[in-house]
Amino acid sequence: xxxxxxxxxIKRYASRRLYNTETSDYVTLEDIAEFIxxxxxxxxxxxxxxxxLTRQYLLQIVAEHESRGQSVLPNNVLTDLVRSYTTQATxxxxxxxxxxxxxxxxxxxxxLENMTKANPLTAMPGMEAMRAQQEAFMKAMxxxxxxxxxxxxxxxxxxxxxxxxxxxxxxxxxxxxxxKLSKMNK
Numbered sequence: 001x002x003x004x005x006x007x008x009x010i011k012r013y014a015s016r017r018l019y020n021t022e023t024s025d026y027v028t029l030e031d032i033a034e035f036i037x038x039x040x041x042x043x044x045x046x047x048x049x050x051x052x053l054t055r056q057y058l059l060q061i062v063a064e065h066e067s068r069g070q071s072v073l074p075n076n077v078l079t080d081l082v083r084s085y086t087t088q089a090t091x092x093x094x095x096x097x098x099x100x101x102x103x104x105x106x107x108x109x110x111x112l113e114n115m116t117k118a119n120p121l122t123a124m125p126g127m128e129a130m131r132a133q134q135e136a137f138m139k140a141m142x143x144x145x146x147x148x149x150x151x152x153x154x155x156x157x158x159x160x161x162x163x164x165x166x167x168x169x170x171x172x173x174x175x176x177x178x179x180k181l182s183k184m185n186k
Contacts, residue, residue: 007041014048033061129167
């Protein structure tokens, strides 16, 4: 049985094939990306030299996703990142990025936690369907599967008790509440 707390060891052979030491089979970059999306830490080691190649492969995964149109990093962020390699900012950029992602993860966790806590809004018709949509959105966001701009969210479940007008009204109320909360947090 694999220990999920221990990084998954992937060995790279001289042929550049990647070998999963837990399952004793070969894996692809996409397999490694899926392990990471599932919450596993990975460590990729060159079998011959013993060098840790994890960083190199993680960067390659990001580059492949970006080149396929699954853009997460806007051009100005990429430009600033490249620029940081040639300036004194190099020393603070890694800490800043790590802190930013930690804040994002914490915010997502707290948001999901608050959605599941008992509050008066949960008794409103259609709220369960909306909560499920928000949870699906947050889950997709953490896996890097954000819906494209302009695409519609899934339709509400007709068995949830709300009409289309009620759901639209609830969405408007929720947006107003979120705007008020954002102002309070500033």
